[in-house]
Amino acid sequence: MAENSQAAKYGIILVTASSEAEAKELAKSLVESQLAACVSLIPMQSIYTWQGELHQEQEWQLLIKTELAQFDTISALIQELHSYQVPEIIAIPLVAGFDPYLQWISAQVT
Numbered sequence: 001m002a003e004n005s006q007a008a009k010y011g012i013i014l015v016t017a018s019s020e021a022e023a024k025e026l027a028k029s030l031v032e033s034q035l036a037a038c039v040s041l042i043p044m045q046s047i048y049t050w051q052g053e054l055h056q057e058q059e060w061q062l063l064i065k066t067e068l069a070q071f072d073t074i075s076a077l078i079q080e081l082h083s084y085q086v087p088e089i090i091a092i093p094l095v096a097g098f099d100p101y102l103q104w105i106s107a108q109v110t
């Protein structure tokens with residue numbers, strides 16, 4: 001896989017959800033609204049502090065493949081639909097990617 005100067009316009013946005021049902025609802029909303037080309041869902045355990053207390057929870061990680069120009073719109077939609085007061089919404093830019101895959105992302109995201 002060669003480095004691609006266009007890759008920087010693409011990224012993965014990470015969001016955690018409290019349940020599989022919530023993760024699927026968020027993922028479907030993002031793909032159906034053409035904000036994401038694909039959302040992968042992964043069950044996971046999270047350990048974190050919230051309001052001074054240690055928590056250990058089963059959560060679902062969403063890996064949202066998109067164009068980073070959509071970040072603000074994606075963030076607003078997630079905040080509207082999410083059950084958490086302060087949901088994780090962070091973006092990781094791609095530094096390289098397979099050109100046909102990146103082109104597919106662009107074709108899916110409007």
